[in-house]
Amino acid sequence: MTSPRDRIPAMGRSSGSSPGSASGPRSGLTPGRTAPRRGGARRAPRDLAPNPRLLPIVDPRSPVTERYRRMMTHIDHLGVRDDHHYRMIVLTSSREAEGKTLTSMNLALVLAEDRDRKVVLMDVDLHRPRVHHFLLSKPRIGWMDAFEDRADIESAIVDLNQTRLRMLPAGRPPDKPAEVIKSERFRRLLRQLRDRFDAIILDAPPLMRFVDANILNSYADGLVFVIRAGLTSRQIVKKALAQVTTGRVIGTVLNDVRYTLVDRYYYRYDEYGGSYYDREER
Numbered sequence: 007m008t009s010p011r012d013r014i015p016a017m018g019r020s021s022g023s024s025p026g027s028a029s030g031p032r033s034g035l036t037p038g039r040t041a042p043r044r045g046g047a048r049r050a051p052r053d054l055a056p057n058p059r060l061l062p063i064v065d066p067r068s069p070v071t072e073r074y075r076r077m078m079t080h081i082d083h084l085g086v087r088d089d090h091h092y093r094m095i096v097l098t099s100s101r102e103a104e105g106k107t108l109t110s111m112n113l114a115l116v117l118a119e120d121r122d123r124k125v126v127l128m129d130v131d132l133h134r135p136r137v138h139h140f141l142l143s144k145p146r147i148g149w150m151d152a153f154e155d156r157a158d159i160e161s162a163i164v165d166l167n168q169t170r171l172r173m174l175p176a177g178r179p180p181d182k183p184a185e186v187i188k189s190e191r192f193r194r195l196l197r198q199l200r201d202r203f204d205a206i207i208l209d210a211p212p213l214m215r216f217v218d219a220n221i222l223n224s225y226a227d228g229l230v231f232v233i234r235a236g237l238t239s240r241q242i243v244k245k246a247l248a249q250v251t252t253g254r255v256i257g258t259v260l261n262d263v264r265y266t267l268v269d270r271y272y273y274r275y276d277e278y279g280g281s282y283y284d285r286e287e288r
């Protein structure tokens with residue numbers, strides 16, 4: 007029996023009683039038609055920086071990648087059930103460093119495996135924009151440049167060499183992020199992206215520190231909540247979810263769960279006891 011320990015996210019559904027799950031827009035990350043690329047010559051695609059945690063790229067058959075695909079299927083099924091496309095999804099967590107940006111990227115990568123689905127990952131964390139860290143070289147501009155009229159949004163969209171996913175880095179962060187997120191101009195920008203893409207993944211700041219994710223959820227079709235296993239207590243999770251007062255919570259990701267390989271099957275460590283949900287607030 008081999009037992010390499012792997013750190014992988016587990017995904018599950020939010021319960022019906024999750025704050026925000028009862029109301030809000032209903033919609034599915036289902037393929038649809040998108041507007042053709044507008045204006046200008048095609049930009050040269052960029053390379054992703056080598057990163058062993060981008061499992062849909064480095065190990066497309068890993069159980070972690072399969073978990074991401076399962077989450078994608080879950081969102082698609084919600085769309086079919088509700089007869090509404092869940093196209094714009096906010097990813098957030100209670101606090102910093104729970105794996106929001108990594109999870110956003112990996113979920114966006116598996117969504118982009120579908121040839122009929124145009125997917126963009128947008129960095130809407132204007133406090134700690136980090137999506138561009140997945141790139142080998144830092145992009146010159148981001149969507150903030152379009153927001154502030156220094157560029158058009160098309161020129162801020164990054165094509166990637168290794169995947170069909172597109173990336174929309176934030177660019178220079180503003181002094182007052184919430185003012186930007188609340189503005190009608192920003193909402194117009196999101197509407198433009200809805201016209202252009204089938205799936206828009208929004209990598210947002212943490213709920214307990216900033217209002218941004220809650221505001222973003224009122225524009226989006228659903229929120230996916232990331233929890234870092236072993237780091238965040240159940241009470242903190244509850245408090246954070248209570249702050250979701252708009253839109254719907256459509257899923258949770260338990261990130262950084264340790265898995266073990268037993269007879270060619272992976273098992274979660276907490277299936278052998280020590281469940282994450284048994285922990286109390288420290």
Ligand SMILES: Nc1ncnc2c1ncn2[C@@H]1O[C@H](COP(=O)(O)OP(=O)(O)OP(=O)(O)O)[C@@H](O)[C@H]1O
Pocket residue numbers: 013014015059099101102103104105106107108109131134136211212261262263
């Ligand atoms: N499952 C995992 N296994 C190993 N490392 C991980 C895992 N998830 C996240 N990390 C690492 O933890 C750090 C924080 O992850 P990430 O930036 O995705 O979190 P975040 O919630 O977006 O943080 P922030 O609140 O600063 O935006 C990164 O260095 C990332 O590579």
Ligand SMILES: [Mg+2]
Pocket residue numbers: 106107108131134136209
């Ligand atoms: Mg982040």
